[in-house]
Each structure stands twice: as C-alpha cells, then as structure tokens.
Amino acid sequence: MTVRLTMLFALSSTVVLLLLGHLIAGSIERHFEEQDMEVLTGKLTLAQHALEKVHSTVDLDVLPRHLDDSLIGHHGLELVVVTPEGQILFATSSARFPQSLLDSRVRMDSASSTVWATEDHQPLRGISALARTGIKDAQPVIVAVATDISHHAHFMNSFRLTLWSFVVLAALLTGFLGWLAVRRGLAPLQAIRREAAGITAQRLDSRLSADAVPVELVGLVEALNEMLARLEDSFRRLAAFSSDIAHELRTPVTNLLTQTQVTLSKARTSNEYCDVLASNAEEFERLARMIADMLFLAKSDNDLVIPNKETLNLIDEVKGLFEFYEALAEEKSIVLTCSGSGVVSGDKLMLRRAISNLLSNALRHTPVGDRIVVHVDDTGNSVVKLSVENPGETIPHEHLPRLFDRFYRVDSSRQRASEGAGAGLGLAITRSILRAHGGDAVIRSECGTTVCELTFPFDRSVSEC
Incomplete structure (x- = not known):
C-alpha cells in the first residue's frame, strides 16, 4: 500500500507539472509569435506604403535605398520584393524565402505566418502579401518579410530542458515526501498489526487499544x-x-x-x-x-439436517408423549395438562424428539405433586408457539442464554446426581431441530416458574388445508 500510494503521488504530481509546463510553453510560444507578427506586420505595411509612392521607373530605381533605410536597426530582418513573374525588385543580402511565400496567389492582406529553417539551420518566421505600386496599369508585386527567431528557439529549448529536469526532481521529491506521509499515516495500522500479532490462542482476552488511533x-x-x-x-x-x-x-x-x-x-x-x-x-x-x-x-x-415435511397437529403429538411419560409423572405425582391448538409442517420424529426433550427436562426439575402445563398458541399470522411451563427453582438470568449450549448445566457440581440427568445435549438438540424447521427455542425463568417456548414458522398452505 505504501509503494502504491507513493507511486500515485509521484505520478499525480508529474502529470500536473507536465500539464502546467505545456500550458506555460504554449503561452510563451504564442507570446513570441505575437511579438514577431507585430514586427513583421509593421515592416510589411512600411514596404507596402513605400511601393505606393513609386509612380515611375525613376522612383523604382531609388526604392532599394528607401527600403534599406527602413531596415536600419532591425538585425535579423529579411525583406524581398518580387514581381508576379519572379523578377526581384529588392532583396536583403541573406534573404532565403520558401516558394510558398513568393507564390503569385498570395492574398493582399495575408496574415498567416510560415516558419522554416535555412540551409545553415537558422530558424525564420515570415509572412507575405501583395502590394500595389503607383505605376498605372502595373500588376501588384509580392512583398515577403521574415525575422530570425533563433533566440526564441534557444529560449524554448532551455525552458523545456529546465521543465523536464524540474518535473523529474519534483516527481522524486513528491514520491519521497509521499512515502514519508504514507508511512506516518499508516503508522496506526502498523501499531494495530503489532498488537494483533501478540494475540494468541492463550491471550484471546487481550484487546486492541482504540485510544491512540485516528x-x-x-x-x-x-x-x-x-x-x-x-x-x-x-x-x-x-x-x-x-x-x-x-x-x-x-x-x-x-x-x-x-x-x-x-x-x-x-x-x-x-x-x-x-x-x-x-x-x-x-x-x-x-x-x-x-x-x-x-x-x-x-x-x-453444517446444515445437513433436512426434515421430511408433513402436516402435524401439535396437541395430538403432545398427548401422545403424555402417554409415554405417564408412568414417570405418576411416580412423582405430577399432573400433565395441555391446551390450545396449532398445526405445523415438519418432521414428525424430529418434532416429537424436541418436545420430548422439554417434557423430560420439565419432569426432572418439577417438584413432587406439582403440575406441568403445555400450551399451543396459533397466532394465525406468522408463527405457531408451543410452551412447556413447569414450577421449580428459578434459573439465574446469566445462565439462560447458555442453556442451549452442549453439555451445559446450571449446577455443574450436581451434574452427575442421577443417570436421568443425561449428557446435557437435550436442549441443544431441541434448538437444532427447531432451527432446521425455520423456528427457534427460548427459555424464560422467573418467580419460581420456567417456560421453554418453541416457535414454528406459520405455513399458510397447512392452515388452508
């Protein structure tokens, strides 16, 4: 993550600097071009004005002197005046213009510039336009003017070199600073990792500190x-x-x-x-x-318990189990009663086993001569409930959530008090059976009464039958 974030910072800064450099370079290029065009346009206008004053061949003979005078003090400026037939009326000593500027089809007010390089690699920018003379019936001549842009090219080359050098250094510096920032930002995660590495199976009571983290x-x-x-x-x-x-x-x-x-x-x-x-x-x-x-x-x-569904009347199943436990109930003088009604869809053997576990548990903890009440409540909406209520010692509240755990007993010191106590798997099996049917099992105990309630999902197809 540190390497990726560092590379991301460096790449982002490089892209931003390149875009900024491109914008600046483009602005400088346009600025230089505007400066050159201002000079070229001024000289072109001056040459056109000088040609308008030519009214005879005598004036045409003195034209080169006037044009030479106009170029004094402008180093690197080239000027040529040619007729449409290609005859040169005036040209500076080193004038080398491309044919595209001397074409007879140039416009009267051409404003587009052309950039080229001479044989000795000198870069030039030039424009050309038609100019009329004062001689009657004479065709317009072509005036081309160019200026040396070497200093501009040198500046741009130096600027690009500086830009690339700065971009490389900025990318490296940003990457380093990004690495420091990421390392510092991820320091809390490193601290969490170190704390977590010290937690083993023998130290699961340890907890991570939340005070020193962002x-x-x-x-x-x-x-x-x-x-x-x-x-x-x-x-x-x-x-x-x-x-x-x-x-x-x-x-x-x-x-x-x-x-x-x-x-x-x-x-x-x-x-x-x-x-x-x-x-x-x-x-x-x-x-x-x-x-x-x-x-x-x-x-x-592992969700491998798949019940075989059939329609069951819970009250009939409870009464059948009452007959099975009748002898044990009579031995302890316990009365078994049931009430209510409810029809569910489920596996008969599994549900009988679940209810049997509750009755066996209730008989084991009900005092002699007392009563066990089973009630089935069909709410008609979403669930069907079966509750087994028996008197006896109140189960402490802290034990209730764990009564369905395997081998769990409230009083471990008396867990072997009798063989009838079983292995402590009955309630765990009961809850597993109910959950396999989409229901659940809960236990409440207060004021000397314990109620174990089984909840079955309401099956509309069964109710319609």
Whole structure:
C-alpha cells in the first residue's frame, strides 16, 4: 500500500507539472509569435506604403535605398520584393524565402505566418502579401518579410530542458515526501498489526487499544475487538466442549472397564455374568445415544439436517408423549395438562424428539405433586408457539442464554446426581431441530416458574388445508 500510494503521488504530481509546463510553453510560444507578427506586420505595411509612392521607373530605381533605410536597426530582418513573374525588385543580402511565400496567389492582406529553417539551420518566421505600386496599369508585386527567431528557439529549448529536469526532481521529491506521509499515516495500522500479532490462542482476552488511533480507524479497531470477543467465546466453548466430551465418555468407559476387570478377576456363575453383561449393555446404549446426539448436532452445524415435511397437529403429538411419560409423572405425582391448538409442517420424529426433550427436562426439575402445563398458541399470522411451563427453582438470568449450549448445566457440581440427568445435549438438540424447521427455542425463568417456548414458522398452505 505504501509503494502504491507513493507511486500515485509521484505520478499525480508529474502529470500536473507536465500539464502546467505545456500550458506555460504554449503561452510563451504564442507570446513570441505575437511579438514577431507585430514586427513583421509593421515592416510589411512600411514596404507596402513605400511601393505606393513609386509612380515611375525613376522612383523604382531609388526604392532599394528607401527600403534599406527602413531596415536600419532591425538585425535579423529579411525583406524581398518580387514581381508576379519572379523578377526581384529588392532583396536583403541573406534573404532565403520558401516558394510558398513568393507564390503569385498570395492574398493582399495575408496574415498567416510560415516558419522554416535555412540551409545553415537558422530558424525564420515570415509572412507575405501583395502590394500595389503607383505605376498605372502595373500588376501588384509580392512583398515577403521574415525575422530570425533563433533566440526564441534557444529560449524554448532551455525552458523545456529546465521543465523536464524540474518535473523529474519534483516527481522524486513528491514520491519521497509521499512515502514519508504514507508511512506516518499508516503508522496506526502498523501499531494495530503489532498488537494483533501478540494475540494468541492463550491471550484471546487481550484487546486492541482504540485510544491512540485516528477517528477513521476506531470502527476497525472496534470490529476487531468484537471479533476477538467472539473468538474468545468460541475457544472457551470449544475447550469446555472438549472437556465435557472427555468427561462424558470417560465415565461410562471407566465403568465398563472396571466392571469387566472385576468380573474377570475370579470365576463367576452364569447369572453373575448375565448381570454384568446387562449392566455393560446399558452403558453401551448410553454411549450410543450420546454419540448419535453428537453426530446429529454436527450435522445440524453444517446444515445437513433436512426434515421430511408433513402436516402435524401439535396437541395430538403432545398427548401422545403424555402417554409415554405417564408412568414417570405418576411416580412423582405430577399432573400433565395441555391446551390450545396449532398445526405445523415438519418432521414428525424430529418434532416429537424436541418436545420430548422439554417434557423430560420439565419432569426432572418439577417438584413432587406439582403440575406441568403445555400450551399451543396459533397466532394465525406468522408463527405457531408451543410452551412447556413447569414450577421449580428459578434459573439465574446469566445462565439462560447458555442453556442451549452442549453439555451445559446450571449446577455443574450436581451434574452427575442421577443417570436421568443425561449428557446435557437435550436442549441443544431441541434448538437444532427447531432451527432446521425455520423456528427457534427460548427459555424464560422467573418467580419460581420456567417456560421453554418453541416457535414454528406459520405455513399458510397447512392452515388452508
């Protein structure tokens, strides 16, 4: 960027100086031409006036002396007077005019000039015009006058050399000054780069300083700091996720290994071997469910969960799940109730799994003898909502945004309190299922009541059916 900006500054200044030099050179050229034309026109008028006074051959004989007298003091001025037939009536000693100026077809008041160079490379500018004599019936003669423009040519050559030299030096100087300016202007970016280079995976809590940067870069620094915050959160969650996976997998594997080693330590009866195998099978089933859940979440993260859409009555699905959880609810003397109505389009197995996760979670945290209420609300506009409300201990507000994270539990010290607690993937799977259907899941908890709400997109085609 520094090189590009430096080259841009140098190129811009060079172009501007060249244009300025061209304008100045053109103005000087026109000024010199106007000066030359003023001299040439004056001498041409003087010669024409002298020819008008010629009335006889005697006057014609003395004409050269009058014209010589008129040229005294004008160094470098050439004059020639010729007849249309080419006879020279007067000519200065070194007069060498091009044929175009001595053509008989020149006008009476020709004002255009011609520039040429003699054999010894002397540059001249000249004009010519017709002039009438006082001799009766005589044809007009041709008068051509020229002036030496060597000093003008030398000046312009010197000017162009000076201009080019100045342009080159100015381009180099502008490039150097531009480089200094760009280096100074980009110094805050270099400082940001140095700060960012010091941030590693172990120092993601570091933030870039926005106090010493220009106002134009404050937004960039804030965006980078926000990105670092997201990365820090992602790394923290990834580290916690890896730790949780190791813990969740280690426990059943350890149980299987210990129980198997104890069993093999001495001879057992057939019934004892059957009991050990049955216990191992339960641990294997738990591992299989956990691995299946993790694979489901991995597919969800990569948008590979594609639900099979069909029309579902949410109340019917809830009642079917009530029958499944009836025994567990009766054991804890919990009453299951549902109300409302709503029809959605979705995958039956996936949606039943999502609702089942909420009911299982509610049954686990509802006090004995209390009530769980499921309500379906069809707003008729944009969404269909299903809420599962259960009493219990209020969840602290700071935990609510993370309840759908994998392996996250509010009370980590009691996460192994019971086998029914699961692996901490249920709510994460629920939200993944809802998002695969274009909806979402949220949790609210206050005043001893927790409500988990599932939001389904409103399908107009389903409602019309």
